[in-house]
Amino acid sequence: MSDFVSQGGPQTLCHSCGSDTMEPVPGLEDLGLVTSDCRPWDGRRFLSWCPCCGLVQKCVDQDFHADCCRIYDSYAVYHQSGGQEQKTFGADGAGVARSEHLLRGLQSHLPLPDSGRLLDVGCGNGVLLKSFGALNPAWTLCGLDLDDRSREVVKALPGVEDFYCCDLMEVPGSFDVVSMMHCLEHVLAPVEFLRKTARLLEPGGLLLVEVPDFATNPFDLAIADHCTHFTPETLKGVARRAGFEPVLLERGLVSKELTLLARLTSAPNPTCKMTDSRKEALRALDWMTRTLRVAAEIPPQELGIFGTSIAGVWLFNCLGRKAEFFVDEDQSRVGHPLFGLPVVSPSQLQSGQTVFLSFPPAIAKSIAARMADSPARLVLPPER
Ligand SMILES: [Zn+2]
Structure with a gap:
């Protein structure tokens, strides 16, 4: 899928808005890396900040592209638990699957109709589809992913109608909800990607986006295959530039994550409050460096x-x-x-x-x- 991995030389432009005024955010190049499927990764990453759209991002150079190809070729989601989804733990130590925790939290904010159609973009082995189907048994579910590896596992889940392995533009039909769990941070042109998503939504349909919150979880910056690092303000900005208006933007509905629910708007409002996400990134990198020193x-x-x-x-x-x-x-x-x-x-x-x-x-x-x-x-x- 070209949205995730495209060919290109060393990058000096913002991979979201195209601005050529990128500023470096020093510190990450001296730290080790980890893949998004939790494997140690050799290599270096450079971080930068776009003063134009506010996005903290990796320098998307040839090393980044080559590494992403290698990482996705051997991707092993939740390998630590034989494919079982990561759990979140309450103060009492009780664990619940992360996507179930999210969906239960969202139900109280925005109850969904009894039936409808949902597409999960970047569905992996179907953990969100499984949790969503259990809570909403009359919904029709579809999954889209980079490769075919989990096709049979996903198609066997209750409520799943189809599994797609194609560009967003080639997905047939329309949906009441399009979800992206831990997907948008991998995408090279997030605004463009959300614009493509818009055509898949029914009028009044909902976009649900879950991404890491690097300000509360600095380790997100060290993930080798994450190219964009969001704050609440920059996530809102990306959604608005793509023609969506947030109806809910929560920090910590799932620990260390940002949750966005948005609807398409006929009157786009591309403005958002520009906080200094560069300062947040510098603070996060400083804390990681000090953390490493203590552990060492x-x-x-x-x-x-x-x-x-x-x-x-x-x-x-x-x-x-x-x-x-x-x-x-x-x-x-x-x-x-x-x-x-x-x-x-x-x-x-x-x-x-x-x-x-x-x-x-x-x-x-x-x-x-x-x-x-x-x-x-x-x-x-x-x-x-
Ligand atoms: Zn930019």
């Missing part, structure tokens, strides 16, 4: 990394892939070795072990509170 002081032979998703794998990579074990609260991940290391549950920790909580500070603190009785030494990241 722990002797690798006693180090356990809490977390087997983006942040944990990023830290593992930055530390030269030297640690003794991983820790995870998600039971579907416990017992499945990750990069040759054991994954244990918090209840299996012993004295003499040191566990680094590789999370933004607020989340690390809430996990540490749940583990107050642990015999292991817990090390938290620095404050922001």
Whole structure:
């Protein structure tokens, strides 16, 4: 799909608005990387900021294109748990699938009709379709993805009518809801991509976009195949430039993420409040650098990394892939070795072990509170 991976030389223009006034955001080039499917990644990325549209973005050069091709060729979504979706955990430690958590949260904001048609763009192995179908059994569901790998798995889900592996412009029919879960941050021309999406929506139809919130989750910047990094303001700006008007923009409906619901408008309003997202990016990179410094002081032979998703794998990579074990609260991940290391549950920790909580500070603190009785030494990241 050319929207995700196109050929091109070194990029000096904004990949969204085309402006040639890009400003560098230094710091990322000195940090390690991780893929969006949570694998350590060798290479360097450069970050920049567009003063014209406000987007923080990767420099999309030939290395970026080549890496994305390699990453998507061997993409293994949720490999840590045999394909089971990532869970979000409440203060009581109870886990729920991330897409189910999102959809339940949205129901209270905007109840959907009993029936309709939904297209999930970038559907992967169908985790959103599965959760949506369970909550809305009379809806007709379709999925679209980069490759055919999950066609049969997706088509076997209840309510799924079809699976497409084509350009957005070639998808037949129209839909009441088009969803994009963790998709828009991979797309090279996000405004153009949303404009293409518009033609698939019924009048009054809804666009649902879920992207990482790098200001609350700095690790998003280190994801090798994410080319755009959104703030609430820049996500709103992209939607408005594409002709949508947000009806809901929530920060933290799902922890560390931004949720946008938008409708097409007949009177586009491309203006948005331009906050300095460059400053946010510099702050995030500074915190990651300090976090790494704290973790690097722990002797690798006693180090356990809490977390087997983006942040944990990023830290593992930055530390030269030297640690003794991983820790995870998600039971579907416990017992499945990750990069040759054991994954244990918090209840299996012993004295003499040191566990680094590789999370933004607020989340690390809430996990540490749940583990107050642990015999292991817990090390938290620095404050922001
Ligand atoms: Zn721009």
